[in-house]
Amino acid sequence: MWIKLISPMTTARPMDSIWKTRMAPPLALLVLGSLTPDRHKVTLEDENIEKIRLDDRPDLVGITVKVDTAVRAFEIADRYRANGVRVVMGGIHATACPDDCVKHADSVVIGDAEEIWPILVEDAEQHSLKKIYRNSGTVDASRIPVPKWDMLNHGRYLFTNTLTIGRGCPWRCDFCYNSSPNIDSSYRTKSISQILDEISSLGTDHVMFIDDNFIGSPDFVRKLLPEFKRLGITWQTAVSTNIGLYDDILDMMADSGCKSLFIGFESVNQKNLLNCHKAQNKIEGYDATIEKIHKRGMLVNASLVFGFDGDDASVFPATLEWLVKNRVSTMTAHILTPYPGTVLFRKLEVEGRIIDRNLKHYNTAHAVFMPAKMSPRELESGYLKMYADFYSWINILRRLPISDSQIMAYLQFNLLYRKFGKQTSMLGSIFGMRRLAEFARRTSYPKWRKRDADEIVLLNGRTALTSLTTNR
Template sequence: MKIKLVQPKMSLRPMDSEFKRLMAPSLSLLVLAALTPKEHSVIIEDENANPLHLEDSPDLIGITVNVDTSNRAYQIAEYYRKKKVPVIVGGIHVSANPEEALQFADAVCIGEAENVWLQILTDVSIGQLKPKYYSMTMADPGKIPIPRWSLIPSRKYLYTNIIVASRGCPFKCEFCYNSCDYVHHQYRNRPIANVVEEIKLLKTKHVMFIDDNLIGDIAWTRAFLKEIKPLGLKWNAAVSANLINHLDLLDQMHESGCQSLFIGFESINEQSVQSVQKFQNKRQNYESLIDELHKRGIMVNASLVFGFDYDSPQVFQNTLDWLVKNKVETMTSHILTPYPGTVLYQRFFAEGRIIDFNLSHYNTSNVVFTPKQMTQEDLLKGYLWIYKEFYSFKNIFKRIPDHPKQKVPYILFNLFYRKFGKVTAKIAGFGFMNSIGRFARRLSYHIE
């Protein structure tokens, strides 16, 4: 069979550049391709990197769907269905909202695809594709294959040095898809040997772990960092704020080459954090965690959310002051977004507070619900204001890291990615995206 896997074009937020669309390819599609038996041919088309070729008629179309790409994904699905090409859709939004997706596709894959992909291919080959494929057991992390990197144009992407070392998250915050009914909540790590093998195959000394939470199993993380220390890597990852409870792990991170960590602080308002069941976050520990990371030369990317029920308009100024005072190197800000299928969406819908049902607006830069302590306009204005102020020349200067090894990556990110990202991305867009990434790594870490 001829199988075509599609990544629809992502939407951009006001502060985003094309760097967001071309940050990295869809790892899920690369893994699906690796799971496909050799007797089938597979192509991957990413609409973020190149226009889709819509004149073809493969034997199967597979589309990965996020909430803000869902409208475009369903357009693509309907186009191929009119040509009598069977279409299956999957991904986190489809898994949380399968009945919606079935209005536009022949079949949906609910949850992880590893256990059902071969059955899907068999059913397509005999003309008996079922409407729903739901893996009743979690995928064995030891059988996750190495992605088929050869199927994508690497030069188009900023990073092709990405790895997932685990599946899931041990927590169940209300605004996260992990609160959806379909999710298998058990956190699982891949075998350390498998991850190390994949790192070596990337042939680079800079690796980005894109797990939801690299420290979901502390014992595994300790063992893993011990194994990668001799590799001489520079690496980045996302972790939870309870890292402060494990200072020995912080030492291991530093010694094994950690350069920066993405941390979901979410809010500096304790009531806001607790209101969405994010109990692993303790507001009183935030400053200590940042200080311990800075002592070890590790930069902080703070993820923050605005619009919680305990947030008033003053939250924006308070948060900016806190970020600057603590010299937080980078910030990723979001308007609280109740993703359909989550506990938060169910609560807001029951309260009659959902005001916008256009899924393309669910990209964390639009107000799609009625806030409690501010107007919709206050929330949007505050969100745009804090981005502008945080990445102003004045505050970029105030936040320059004390640790000398982080000054160059700090300047590169704050100026050339955020402040002037749209200009840099246009230059990189002429087929130089991966070259820009390699150049930044050489400047920042003196590695390829």
């Protein structure tokens, strides 16, 4: 069979450039590529980097669906099905809201693909697809394969060095997709050798861990980090705010090449955090946590959410002041968004506060619900002003890192990615995103270089060559 996998167009926010939409490939589809038996041909089209064909006739189309891409995913699916091509949907939104997707697909996969995809492909071959596929239990992380990286046009993406050390998160915040009943967010890690093999398959010593929460198991991380040190990699990841409780892990992170941490602070109002069941975030510890990270030479990317019931218009200047005071390097702001399926969605639905059901607007740049203490317009304009103020010249200067070693990475993110992102990303289209990313890494992290397969095998000293030859 010919199986075509599709990633539909992301709905960019007003401040996003193509750096964002071409940031990284859809890892899920590369995983599906690896899970597909060799006798089938698998191809990938990502609408974020290329115009996709809709008039071809694969035997099966697989679409990954996120909330902001759902509308486009349905259009693509309807076109194919009108031509008699069978369509399967999976991914976060398909899992949280299978009933919406099933109207546009022959089959919907609920949850991880590792157990189901080989069964589904066989059913497709036998022309006996079922409407819904669901895992028999939590999928063990040992089943997660090395993604099939050779399906990609690497030059079109900013980063092709993404991986996870596991799946899930120990917490269940009301606004997060992890609070949806269909999402199996139980925290699981891959084995250390699986992770090292996956790092090897990337062919670089700068890697980005895109886990929900890298410190989901502090004990596991304590065993893993010495291996990173041995490999000599440079890396980045996302952690929850309780990282501030683990001085030893912070030491090990810095020592093993970690350069920056993305952290969901979400709000500087404790009541907001308690109301959305994000009780692990303790505001009184925020400043000390940031200081501990900075002292160890790592940057902080703060993720913030605006529009909680405790937020009035004063939340914007108060949060800005806190960010600048703590010299937070980068900020990703979001308007609180009730992803369908989450606890937050159900709460706002019951209260009759959902005012916009166009899922294209669920990209965290729109007020799709009625805020408690602001008008939707005030929330949207406060959010936009927050970006403008945080990335103003004066605040970029006021937030300059204390350590010289962080300055290049700081300026690149603040100026080239955020402030002048629309202009600089055009260079990426001309010269290739990957080349510019390599330039950025060389200047930010002087020790960075590409590694060839043999060198990585020597470093890893185990089964890496197998992964490289079979998966690249």
